[in-house]
Amino acid sequence: MKKDFVDVHETPALHKLLPLSLQHLFAMFGATVLVPLITGLDVSVALLTSGIGTLLFLLITKGKLPNYLGSSFAFIGPIMTVMKSQGIGAAMLGCMMAGVLYLIVALIVKISGVNWLNRLLPPVVIASIIVVIGLSLSGVAIGWAVNDPVLSTPLKPVYSLKAIEIAAVTMFTTVIAMIFFRGFLSVIPILTGMIVGYVYTALRSPQWIDMTKVHEAPWFVTPSMWMNKHFVTGQVLDAFTSSSAWLAALIVAPVAFVTLAEHLGHLLVTSNIMQRDLMRDPGLHRSLLGDGVAIMLASFLGGPPSTTYGENMGVLAITKVYSRVVIGGAAVLAIIFAFVGKIGAFLMTIPHPVLGGVTVVLFGIIAAQGMRMYVEHKIDFSHKRNMVISAIVLVTGIGGFKMDFHEIKFSNFLAHLTIDNIAMATILGVFLHAILPNKEVAFGESAAELHKQVS
Template sequence: MNKIINVEDRMPVIKTLPLSFQHLFAMVGSTILVPILTKMNPSIALLCSGIGTLLYILCTKAKLPAYIGSSFAFIGPIVAVSAKYGAMDKTGLASIGAVSGGVISAGIVYLIVALLIAIFGIGWLNRALSSIVAGSVVIVIGLGLAATAINWAGLNASYSDPSLLSVPRWAWITVAMITLLVGIIGSMYFKGFLGVIPILIAMLVGYIAALVLGVVPNSVLHEIATTPIFKLPNVAIGKVAPRFSLDIILLMAPVSFVTLAEHIGHVYVTNNVVGRDFTKDPGLHRSILGDGVATITAGLLGGPPNTTYGENIGVMAITKIYSVWVIGWAAIIAIVLSFIGPVSVFIENIPLPVIGGVSILLFGIIASSGFRIFVDNKIDFGKKRNLLISSVIIVLGIGGAALNVPVAGNTIQISGVALATIVGIILNLILPENSKSEE
C-alpha cells in the first residue's frame, strides 16, 4: 500500500517533480485539446492552466489540491462567438477580443457565486446537495466522460475521424491498450517511488509505443527538431482589448453554471478521496473564487475558460499523494514549458490513444468515487426516495438530456451534469423521506 502524503506535506524536490509531471501529463491532453478544437493557441492554454492553478492555490490558502485547466463546456460558445466576430476583419483580433470578453464574463459569474456562499454559508448547499445527490452527480461526471475516453482510444464503433485515417486502427487501439495496461499494472504492482507515478509511466510508455507504431506523424518529429528553444506565447494582453456586449455575455456567462455544477462535484469527489471536508476549510467560496480568478486571468491572456480537472483527482485517488506542493510544481512546470518550443510541441502532440488509454482508467475512478460516497454515507437504496433521485440523475446526466432555454432572444442549452444536478436538487428538496408505501 502506498503511503498517504497529505495536502500540506512537502517532499524533496527530486521526488516531487516526477509526481508533478504525472499531473501535468494527466491534464495536458484535455487542456490543449480545447484550444485546438476552438482554433485558439495551445501554448497560451498551457500557460493559463499553470498561472490559473497557482492563483487557485493562493485563493484556497494552499489547502485544496486541484489543478485548473481548459473547460470543454465552453467549446460551443467560443466557436459561436469566434464565427460571429471573426467575420469583422481578417486579423482575428476582433474574434480574440470578443472571446476574451466572454471568458471574463464567465469568470465574473464565479466571483458573484463565491460572494453569495461567503455571505450565506453552505448550509443551504449541503441540504440541496445531500449524499445521494452528490454521489449520483459524481458518477455522472465520471461516466459522462466515458464516451470521450473510448473515442480517444479508438474503441468507438465508427473510426472515421479524418485526422486518423492515415493511422491503422489496430495501431491506434494497441497504443491505447498498452497505455491502459501499464497504468493498471503500475497501480497494482509497482513498489516504492514507481508505485506513486504509474500514470506518468503509462503515458511515457504509450508515447514510445505510438512512435514505434507510427501513430505520431513524421511532421511532429520534424517540428520538435526545428522549433526554437525559446518561444514566447502570443498572449492577447496589451495587443487586443476584451470586448463586452450583451450577446457575448449571454452566449458565454450562463455556461458558468454548467462548470459550477461540475466544480462542486469535483470538490465533493476530492473530499471523498482525501478524507476532508474542503467545503468548510478552506471553504467552497474560496474554491469557486479561485476558479473565477483563474478564468478571468485566462480571458485577459487570450486563453480559454478554466475549470477544475477530474483527471488530476483520479491521479490523487490512485497514488494517495494529495500534496498541494505537487500540484503547485506541476503548474510551474506548465508555465515554463509553455516558453520552451520543442517541449511545447512534444506535449501539444501527445497522441490521442495515449490520452484515451489513461482516461479510461482515470474517468472510471471518478465514477467509482461516486459509489464510494454511497457506501461511506450508508445510503439505503431500499428507500424509494434514494432510488428515484439517483436513477433520474444518472439517466439524465449520461443519457444526453438537454433543454433549450430562451433568454433575451438567445437560446441557452442546459444539459449533462448541469441539468442532472438541477433536477436532482429539486427532487431532493421536494420528495418526502418515505413514500406512502413505506409509512
C-alpha cells in the first residue's frame, strides 16, 4: 500500500523543496516578527535566531521532530517590564535563565522517563488540550480576517467587508488546493492561498500593500555591518556582572514554567499528526533540550525566546510532509532573509486578511487533530468523568481563562507574570484527572489495558 506522507528522513526533489520550505517560512513569519515589533527587539535578529534555533533543535532531536521554532508570545510582558527598568541586557539575561530551566527539566525527564507523564496525561486530557491549542488561536485568525489592516489598532479594531472578502478568497483557494489539486500542488496549499490572496489584495485594495519599506531597505548587509547594528551581546555580557540585572532577570525566568506546558502540548500535537510516540523517540528530554538551547542562543544574541509553532504544525497536518530537510530549508531561508533587507521587508507587506484566511484553516486543522484523537482512542463521553474533564479544559482554554499577576513585588521591581490559557487548561486537566475516581475511563477503550500495564 502506497503511503500518503513524506517521512522525516526523506528529502523531496529540489524543485519541490524550495516552495515547501517557503510555505513553512510564510506560516511562521507574521507571528515571529510581531513579537520583536511589540517588545522593541530587533526583527532581523529574531529571524536569524529563529533559523539557527530551529537547526539546533533538529540536530538535538536527531532529525526526528520536524518542528519550527519561532518567537514566543509568553515572554512579551516580562521582557517589556525588565527592559523598561533595567535595559535589554537584563531582560535577555532573564530569558537565558528560562532556557537554563528547560535544560534542568530535560535532565529530570531523562533520568525519570515519561511513564509518569503518560499517567498524568491520558488521551481525554491530551485531546482536549490539542483542541484548545488550535481554537484558542482562532480569535487571532478571525481578527486578521475581518478587520481593516491599516485603520485598525489593537485597542480599536475597524471592521471591513473588503478584509472579509480577501480572507475568504485566500481561505477558499487554500481549501481548493488541499482538496482538488493533485500532485505537488496539493502539498503547497498554504503557499498557493497566500500568493492568490496577495495578488487579489493588490487588485482589490492596493493601499493595503505598502512597498515604502521595501524600496528603502538595502539588498544585502554584510555580516560585520549587521552584527554591529543589530546584536546586543555586549549588553547581555554586562548584565552578567550586575547584581540588579540578575534580580530583574528573575522576573523573566519563571515564564519558562508556563512555556513548558505549551511545549508539552505542541509535542503531543506533533505526535498525533505523525502518528508516533515522539515522547519516547526522540524523547521529551531531547525536545526540551533543543528548545532550551535555542532560547539561550536567541537571548544571548538579543532575539526573542523561541517556541514550537502551532502554525507550522498546521502545515504538517495539512500537507503530510514531515521532512526535516523541508523544516531545515525554512530555517536556512529565515537566516538568509535576516541579511537580505528587501526580502524581509517584502514579507512584512503581506496583509493581515491574507494571513487570516490561511490561519483559519491552519488553526482549525490543529483542533481537528484533537477531535480525531477522541475518536481513535474511543473516548466514551457517556462517562461523566470524561465529560467533566473535557468540558472544563475546553471552556477555560478556548475562553481565554488566565491568571494575571500584575504587581508581584520582587526587590525593587514590580513584576507582571501571566499564566496563559493553555497552561491553565493543562493544569486543570491534570489536576482533575488526578483527583477524580475511575481513572481508566480517561484512557479510552483502546488504551485502558495499556494504562493498567504501565500503572
